[in-house]
Amino acid sequence: MRFVTFELAGQARLGLMSGGEIADLTGEAGEPLSLMALLQAGEGALAEAANRAVTAPRHPLESVKLLPVLPRPGKIICLGLNYAEHAAEGGRERPDYPNFFMRGATTLIGHGAPVIRPRVSVQLDFEAELAAVIGRRVPRHVAKTDALSFVAGYACFNDVSVRDYQRRTPQWTIGKNFDGTGPFGPAFVTADELPPGASGLHIESRLNGKVMQSANTRDMLFPVDETIMLLAQCLTLEPGDVLVMGTPAGVGFARTPPVWMKAGDTIEIDIEGVGLLSNPVADEA
Incomplete structure (x- = not known):
């Protein structure tokens, strides 16, 4: 469905x-x-x-x-550096534990809505990501073997980042929470339509039709089941919470010269079996 x-x-x-x-x-x-x-x-x-x-x-x-498929999720928990090659292109070591950070619901937009490049920065970057949506309350300390039973479905996500603001503080929060930078959709696909954990799916981003990122969700360092297990050691996941599962290599900041999105561009996130999320880019009014 x-x-x-x-x-x-x-x-x-x-x-x-x-x-x-x-x-x-x-x-x-x-x-x-x-x-x-x-x-x-x-x-x-x-x-x-x-x-x-x-x-x-x-x-x-x-x-x-x-x-957005869920305009007001309870929690939006994102993973950074969840693909080894993406960690390497940013000069980071493979993490031993997920780099968790939060997004707010006011960042979210739907398929077709413009991604907003803010007045204060030109460093607007794309990140193709898989989003997992929790369907049942997850008990604390859930076993990894049981974790996927709490996932209702999946969607595409673009974790658009304002890179200079992301680097202004040791935490990434501010650069990930500009308004109009969280495309989420176009559809919520129930888990029964996809492989367990949405693993083994091709994931790709295209900027103005050019492939920028191309990988497979099986390459995630911390897959969906392990991520749920680790989070459940710390907090309660509830129906409607969203886990945004990290991006593969090929983002704009790691290119020479860097590639930043600008007004008039179109950015697409394409995940096999999940959908095609497409958004134009516009400058903040």
Whole structure:
């Protein structure tokens, strides 16, 4: 199943994507329905909502505005340096423990929305990443062997970074939290449609059609199951939390000369079986 969050008449709505159409899953009385609500409702809620698609009104995909698949996640936990070659291109050693950092929901944008290059910097960089969405409350100290049972699905993510701000402090937080720098979508793909842990999938970024990053999710140093196990040693993961799983080599800052995104560019994140996330780039007004 492939769920999308889209906007119609100023209201965020939940849809099921099939081919070039979206089935509108909004309730009969017009009450809003969200992916977050379904995740919080527990096992079977996603499939039950998808059953509405048979009789639901449909919209051509190109006629609607797509929003982030989860516009307001509970927590957005990101991993840095989770591919060995990306760590090396930045002059870093292979980490022994994940480099965790947080993103805020106000950074998020949907497929097709512009990535915003801020007034204060030109160092706007791309990062193709897989996002895993938690579907059930994860108990503390969960075993690695059980961890994937708590993942509801996956999506594409672009962990756009403002590099000079990222390096202004020992922590990366500020450079990862500019408004309009977190493309997330286009669809939420349920875990049953993908290999366990979404491993073995080709992941790629393209800037104006040119391949910049090309790797495989099996190359992650800390895969999804191990990441959940390690986080559960420290904190509680809840339905609707998002894990953004790190980027492979080929980012703009590591090139000679560096490649920064600018207004008029188009950046695409393409993950096999998950989707194609595409966004133009615009300057901050």
